[in-house]
Amino acid sequence: MSGMNPKMLGHIRVLDLSLFLSGPYGSQILGDMGAEVIKVEPGGGDMTRQLPPNFIAGDSAYFHSVNRNKKSIVINYKTSEGLDLLKKLAMQCDVLLENQKPGGLAEHGISYETISAVNPRIVYCSISGFGQDGPEHQRPAYDMVIQAVSGGMSLTGEPDGASVRAGIPLADLSAGMYAATSICAALESRNVTGHGRYIDISMLDCQIAMLTYQASYYLASGTVPGRQGKGHESIPSYRSFTARDGRDVVVCANTDRMWQSLCEAAGLHDLGAEPDLATRKGRYYHRDRIIAAFDKAFAEKDANDWVSALLAAGVPVGTVNTVGEALANPQVSWRNMILELTDDEGHHLRVAGNPIKLPHDGEQHHTFPPKLAQHTHEVMRGVLGLSEEAIQSLESRGVLRSQSKKETT
Numbered sequence: 001m002s003g004m005n006p007k008m009l010g011h012i013r014v015l016d017l018s019l020f021l022s023g024p025y026g027s028q029i030l031g032d033m034g035a036e037v038i039k040v041e042p043g044g045g046d047m048t049r050q051l052p053p054n055f056i057a058g059d060s061a062y063f064h065s066v067n068r069n070k071k072s073i074v075i076n077y078k079t080s081e082g083l084d085l086l087k088k089l090a091m092q093c094d095v096l097l098e099n100q101k102p103g104g105l106a107e108h109g110i111s112y113e114t115i116s117a118v119n120p121r122i123v124y125c126s127i128s129g130f131g132q133d134g135p136e137h138q139r140p141a142y143d144m145v146i147q148a149v150s151g152g153m154s155l156t157g158e159p160d161g162a163s164v165r166a167g168i169p170l171a172d173l174s175a176g177m178y179a180a181t182s183i184c185a186a187l188e189s190r191n192v193t194g195h196g197r198y199i200d201i202s203m204l205d206c207q208i209a210m211l212t213y214q215a216s217y218y219l220a221s222g223t224v225p226g227r228q229g230k231g232h233e234s235i236p237s238y239r240s241f242t243a244r245d246g247r248d249v250v251v252c253a254n255t256d257r258m259w260q261s262l263c264e265a266a267g268l269h270d271l272g273a274e275p276d277l278a279t280r281k282g283r284y285y286h287r288d289r290i291i292a293a294f295d296k297a298f299a300e301k302d303a304n305d306w307v308s309a310l311l312a313a314g315v316p317v318g319t320v321n322t323v324g325e326a327l328a329n330p331q332v333s334w335r336n337m338i339l340e341l342t343d344d345e346g347h348h349l350r351v352a353g354n355p356i357k358l359p360h361d362g363e364q365h366h367t368f369p370p371k372l373a374q375h376t377h378e379v380m381r382g383v384l385g386l387s388e389e390a391i392q393s394l395e396s397r398g399v400l401r402s403q404s405k406k407e408t409t
Contacts, residue, residue: 007034025176031069
């Protein structure tokens, strides 16, 4: 252990064949925890490299957001030589992560069965829209499709308005998080059994799981929940109210004590003294009257005044911030949730940070997202032991691609 990277996954190597968002987000989590992540890209690169509107060092801000701490190589595994190289790489890796259509990699000889045959310790994780089996498993999917089909989108929006997608790609991100979690569990299991395993992550499954209490409400009552708007179906004092200056203030008074404190801070003493409103059940059945009273009260003071008063009263509260306001929050800065990255050419990049904090491990180091094929030579030499002549020969035949001199400027 003396030479091991002190990071939690510093001894793990990941072969990342995923593209776009769900898989790259999951492999970035593993990379943030210290794993060596080798990103295998097609000749044209991950398509997100060219997503407008913002570009830094030739690649999009979108790509940069989920690809730090990785090495990029290009292998044409549709050729026999490329497939052989990929299998040899898999023999030197602990994890293979992919998010292509179900059976897509198997068509090229890269199924779990073929890879585990050469490396029985491999943890092979597939992310797809609808899973690897079932009547709709071949149905194409993107985040918004899954948000819609899962029912989650039907819950989002004002009750009298249209359903809208969540502002962040919940289906993609949750699949990436579940993938990273299950990979870590499978690696721990491997420590006991000596064998890897196959993991099937469905974006739809993840979103159904995240329905949590909304699914339980329906399964218990048969009543279909509707768009939730700015409130909580069960707790009328758990919602946002519009202040005098037009800003929305979120209040989460979800206990009896907080309810009393909220009424006192808002000057609604009579409301707080009503026996019918002393319990959660009572407040639930009188929620329309409660909401109307607080709508009126909040319109009498500015948002910052409400935040100060309610924090002093012990009531959880916050304004609805813009993304800019959120990223300027001193707490966000203190927690190092905006990473400053610099590449070898002096390009500077700022991205959302790693939420996994390891206070006793010292300062975390993160690398700039890779240029396309930036590490092909490094990986071929260092992992597979190929000579420079062999690499150049493979490049000349279109099996490998390395970063060109033009791409390095």
